[in-house]
Amino acid sequence: MQSTLSLYNTLTRKKEVFQPLHAPFVGMYVCGPTVYGEAHLGHSRSAITFDVLFRYLQFLGYKVRYVRNITDVGHLENDADEGEDKIAQKARTAQLEPMEVVQHFTNRYHEDLKALNVLPPSIEPRASGHIIEQIELIKEIIANGLAYEINGSVYFDVPAYNQGQRYGKLSGRVIEDLLANTRELEGQSEKRSPLDFALWKKASDTHIMRWPSPWSDGFPGWHLECSAMSRKYLGPEFDIHGGGLDLLFPHHECEIAQSQASCHTDTAKYWVHNNMITINGQKMGKSLNNFITLSELFNGKHELLQQAYTPMTVRFFILQAHYRSTLDFSNEALQAARKGYIKLINGLNILDKLNYPTETAVDASQDAELLKLTQDCFNGLNDDLNTARTIASLFNLLKKINSIHTGAILLGSISAETFAYVKKTYIALVTDVLGLLEEKPVDTNDLLEVLLGFYKEAKATKDYARVDQIRAEFKKQRIVIKDMKNGIDWAYEE
RNA sequence: GGUAGCGUGGCCGAGUGGCUAGGCAGAGGUCUGCAAAACCUCGUACAGCGGUUCGAAUCCGCUCGCUACCUCCA
Incomplete structure (x- = not known):
């Protein structure tokens, strides 16, 4: 198919x-x-x-x-x-x-x-x-x-x-x-x-x-x-x-x-x-001395770069154009690519979290629509590896997924078979074929500090049930909370 | 000069005869304690001129502009 x-x-x-x-x-x-x-x-x-x-x-x-x-x-x-x-x-x-x-x-x-x-x-x-x-x-x-x-x-x-x-x-x-x-x-x-x-x-x-x-x-x-x-x-x-x-x-x-x-x-x-990547309409190349290295892109240290761009942003940027077209570099394009990439990855996480309930009255036209949108994703790839079209189709499919997520479309009204196929295909195309992986932007240490803040708060209000609960959650992550005379800190469990 | 190709809305970028590409940005709306996310709606885009056709961004011709290869180059 x-x-x-x-x-x-x-x-x-x-x-x-x-x-x-x-x-x-x-x-x-x-x-x-x-x-x-x-x-x-x-x-x-x-x-x-x-x-x-x-x-x-x-x-x-x-x-x-x-x-x-x-x-x-x-x-x-x-x-x-x-x-x-x-x-x-x-x-x-x-x-x-x-x-x-x-x-x-x-x-x-x-x-x-x-x-x-x-x-x-x-x-x-x-x-x-x-x-x-x-x-x-x-x-x-x-x-x-x-x-x-x-x-x-x-x-x-x-x-x-x-x-x-x-x-x-x-x-x-x-x-x-x-x-x-x-x-x-x-x-x-x-x-x-x-x-x-x-x-x-x-x-x-x-x-x-x-x-x-x-x-x-x-x-x-x-x-x-x-x-x-x-x-x-x-x-x-x-x-x-x-x-x-x-x-x-x-x-x-x-x-x-x-x-x-x-x-x-x-x-x-x-x-x-x-085809080539251009910069201000000109081919990027060593002899023209107008190239930006990958490490410069990743760390943002180049006079033409307004900021650093993650590897997945760069990958998405490249895949959003057909490989036989020239692709023009610009900060605006990279920034737009970043947002598009995040959107696609958010879809991945939503699919991961959606639990299929018991099947209710199946909406046949909805099912057919979903299958069509899924098939569209392959049409792009099959047509001379047109990843730009595939990504556009994935976004169309994503709208449905997001509607399911927010409850605008009832998951139970989609047949279990169709949903499984849509889910499998979306994940496979994004991660296995396009090779787009989730980049976790979260700084774990910052997150730990936030959680420790809740612990300190519970401690201050003598809410010991909550204190124990937080401590238990930390322990699950193999992290222990250390209550010391001069403050509270965390350490890896030995 | 030879050869190949490109010119799409504010930006990026698909599309190659009729059916909404899509993303970002912008406007309005739904939802919401606030916000965000999400969803819905919107902009009368196809370099210019002429031709073919019932119908062209899409085919043909001309004009203008741009690029690549002809030296190493992803």
């Missing part, structure tokens, strides 16, 4: 019904971060988008292997031959071992994502741990005549590849256009065509990240890791490949080329891309 999931496939430029290659198994690969800096709001969108997809696929009963990589090698600072690895550069300026930089920011990334209630992937491979697989892949491509070695580096031969395949099929680019627009500043390039991209780069003497290979001591090219690792863990062709829209070209285009050049597949059946 939940209908079927459709996803927009960048490869075909249309929405398609999702049909796994080997149901009930689903293989999903998502491009993770290059760990050379703090994760920002933009990173969280990709993580949260595919987290919801991961969760929903599991909710639908699929057995999902979700692979999300950590890039810890290989991304050059620029395309010039003297380019330096981002991580190596960071390591050198920070006087650290490259792997220290990698470990530190990987840990930070995990902390931030955990706060956002993003589930860990099934496998989280690192590029540096798969140098052998990448070298093997290069050998295959060379053997197929689509890569060439020069001065210890190996390049993918785009024009040769384009004879049999279409380089640009994913991003909609045409090779002639690309050639016409090539920048003319790389006169000394060793590449045969400016479109060719590196599979292996020979390291200069001072380059600190290097591995031996048949061609030189060096390091793998930009796009190779994803091809090698997705193939290793998901096979030559799998179901879903995801990532940010900015990776569409050249990164994913090159992945498809590498995959076709080695195992003759498009890598994945469905290519899914999330």
